[in-house]
Amino acid sequence: MKRTALTIMAALLTVALLIAVNLQLDSSFNNIKFSQQNMKKDHNQKKPLPKNNSYICQQNLSAANMPGFSSFPSGIKDIFYYRHCRNFPVLLDLPGKCGEPGKSEKIFLLLAIKSASLNYDRREVLRKTWAEERLYNGVWIRQIFITGKHSTNFEKQELLKLEHQQYNDILQFDFEDTYLNLTLKQVLFLDWMEKNCQNFRFMLHTDDDVFANTDNIVQYLQSLKDNDGGKHLYIGSLMSGVPIRNSQSKYFIPVQMYESNKYPIYCSGGGYIQSAYTALTIHKMSQSIPLLPMEDVYMGMCLAKAELKPAHHMGIKVFGLRMGPKKFLPYDPCLYKEVLLVHEFSPGQIYVLWKSIHNPSLKCGSKKTFPLGP
Numbered sequence: 387m388k389r390t391a392l393t394i395m396a397a398l399l400t401v402a403l404l405i406a407v408n409l410q411l412d413s414s415f416n417n418i419k420f421s422q423q424n425m426k427k428d429h430n431q432k433k434p435l436p437k438n439n440s441y442i443c444q445q446n447l448s449a450a451n452m453p454g455f456s457s458f459p460s461g462i463k464d465i466f467y468y469r470h471c472r473n474f475p476v477l478l479d480l481p482g483k484c485g486e487p488g489k490s491e492k493i494f495l496l497l498a499i500k501s502a503s504l505n506y507d508r509r510e511v512l513r514k515t516w517a518e519e520r521l522y523n524g525v526w527i528r529q530i531f532i533t534g535k536h537s538t539n540f541e542k543q544e545l546l547k548l549e550h551q552q553y554n555d556i557l558q559f560d561f562e563d564t565y566l567n568l569t570l571k572q573v574l575f576l577d578w579m580e581k582n583c584q585n586f587r588f589m590l591h592t593d594d595d596v597f598a599n600t601d602n603i604v605q606y607l608q609s610l611k612d613n614d615g616g617k618h619l620y621i622g623s624l625m626s627g628v629p630i631r632n633s634q635s636k637y638f639i640p641v642q643m644y645e646s647n648k649y650p651i652y653c654s655g656g657g658y659i660q661s662a663y664t665a666l667t668i669h670k671m672s673q674s675i676p677l678l679p680m681e682d683v684y685m686g687m688c689l690a691k692a693e694l695k696p697a698h699h700m701g702i703k704v705f706g707l708r709m710g711p712k713k714f715l716p717y718d719p720c721l722y723k724e725v726l727l728v729h730e731f732s733p734g735q736i737y738v739l740w741k742s743i744h745n746p747s748l749k750c751g752s753k754k755t756f757p758l759g760p
């Protein structure tokens with residue numbers, strides 16, 4: 387046992403040394419480095435490295451020179467060190483997800499669901515409920531779970547691969563799936579979409595802990611005059627906010643990262659719907675806006691740069707349904723028949739709710755509690 391461990395450690399050390407030497411050889415500051423590329427160079431120098439697809443993006447050490455850096459929490463330091471790294475490889479890909487333009491049926495509603503790689507149980511329920519890939523009202527709904535990795539959890543990575551094989555709905559990028567990396571996840575997804583998946587009209591961006599009434603979303607989008615996805619549309623729960631400068635807060639954003647004392651108007655990240663036109667515009671804008679950890683604010687910054695406005699839709703309830711003064715989630719299926727999206731639910735609740743709103747014997751009053759439309 388011990389000897390095996392020692393051998394592995396020795397091997398790892400050798401790899402690390404070779405990589406270190408290799409990095410040093412390359413004196414120019416280069417944002418993006420694949421060890422595959424390094425391998426090629428090494429091959430020419432007859433110094434083969436073991437096959438290793440891991441992405442290496444050099445830390446920007448000069449970030450540490452900015453005033454106040456040492457007082458930042460480690461997550462924020464990390465953002466400054468790695469903010470320029472935006473080209474992580476795809477570990478699990480979905481090449482045929484959106485078909486070929488002109489050849490296959492266009493997707494009407496694409497569900498882009500951010501899901502931590504560990505959340506197997508949530509994905510299983512979503513596939514059986516609102517995120518099920520299906521033809522509804524004559525149009526296609528397709529779904530993608532967007533994940534990063536948890537490099538410490540081997541078993542879950544194996545599970546993710548099996549899910550991918552069975553369902554073909556996991557898009558995984560090679561970066562650590564943390565809260566502060568959510569914007570990175572979003573930006574990587576938009577890059578991927580621009581290259582691989584433009585064959586859709588509308589896209590719902592959300593998380594795996596919401597109840598989304600995708601039947602209603604399709605009906606609502608079909609009811610729009612311009613519903614081919616070629617016009618601007620960005621709807622959700624509108625927010626206006628200011629950057630929190632208290633370093634103890636989960637939402638801490640130092641002035642060195644975002645200077646203005648006000649965020650642009652944005653839609654809460656709990657769930658928002660956009661057209662293909664808007665998604666591609668945001669992608670274009672994102673190329674020149676440095677990453678900011680709050681993903682929904684970042685999208686708002688991209689919209690503002692394109693001089694496009696987000697809009698409110700009263701059927702998108704990212705803070706749950708408020709009935710009376712106290713926040714709670716009432717459990718009356720009739721309420722959920724009319725909404726587009728509500729946050730947040732356990733997998734069991736989502737399952738029961740989805741089944742109950744589709745129960746043919748469910749009788750609801752004719753009065754619409756949450757009329758559709760912005």
Ligand SMILES: *[C@@H]1O[C@H](CO)[C@@H](O)[C@H](O)[C@H]1NC(C)=O
Pocket residue numbers: 401402405421436438439440442
């Ligand atoms: C690949 O290289 C990275 C970066 O040096 C290293 O951290 C990782 O352990 C290597 N992986 C394998 C499987 O050798």
Ligand SMILES: *[C@@H]1O[C@H](CO)[C@@H](O)[C@H](O)[C@H]1NC(C)=O
Pocket residue numbers: 446447448449452466470
């Ligand atoms: C590195 O960080 C410094 C300080 O934040 C910044 O001015 C510089 O543009 C960064 N370099 C890169 C390549 O991102």
Ligand SMILES: *[C@@H]1O[C@H](CO)[C@@H](O)[C@H](O)[C@H]1NC(C)=O
Pocket residue numbers: 461462464465468560561562563564565566567
């Ligand atoms: C984001 O992911 C990168 C790549 O895996 C990692 O180096 C970095 O620590 C992560 N950042 C945060 C703030 O978690």
